[in-house]
Amino acid sequence: MKKLFFEIQSNHEIWSLIDKRYDHILIHKFRPNEAVAWWETDIKMKNGEAFEHLQVRNMEFDVSTDLKGLKRILELNTLHLCIYQFNRPIPNTLSLEYLSSEHLEKILEQNGLQHIYFCKFEFLTLASSDEKFLSTIENSEPFKEKIAAQKEP
Numbered sequence: 001m002k003k004l005f006f007e008i009q010s011n012h013e014i015w016s017l018i019d020k021r022y023d024h025i026l027i028h029k030f031r032p033n034e035a036v037a038w039w040e041t042d043i044k045m046k047n048g049e050a051f052e053h054l055q056v057r058n059m060e061f062d063v064s065t066d067l068k069g070l071k072r073i074l075e076l077n078t079l080h081l082c083i084y085q086f087n088r089p090i091p092n093t094l095s096l097e098y099l100s101s102e103h104l105e106k107i108l109e110q111n112g113l114q115h116i117y118f119c120k121f122e123f124l125t126l127a128s129s130d131e132k133f134l135s136t137i138e139n140s141e142p143f144k145e146k147i148a149a150q151k152e153p
């Protein structure tokens with residue numbers, strides 16, 4: 001996969017980069033609340049059992065959603081996001097934690113991976129095998145100047 005690295009101003013910019021052709025999204029290790037403080041939430045378990053008014057912190061989980069769900073998540077303005085975009089539904093058995101790093105990319109591509117968006121604070125790494133998609137971003141405003149600035153020595 002080819003990668004682009006550049007600064008972004010907001011999660012709104014991430015949304016503008018998302019390839020709207022693919023509606024299957026995996027957000028790996030999503031943390032809805034970055035703060036270390038405790039916060040109250042309800043949790044519904046797979047079997048339907050619910051836990052109400054729990055105090056939690058450092059909550060982290062994978063999210064499988066569509067473009068509509070991704071847009072809502074981006075509106076939370078979290079500072080760290082690992083977004084994987086697929087061209088088909090994500091298999092239940094696909095768990096990134098159990099894949100070896102040397103085979104990770106190939107296995108993900110076999111499962112329909114199209115693009116990866118890694119956001120850490122104001123920096124974004126965009127990876128894709130689709131060179132036409134990346135070229136479109138490299139030549140678009142305002143990303144053209146941001147990407148060029150990162151390539152300068």
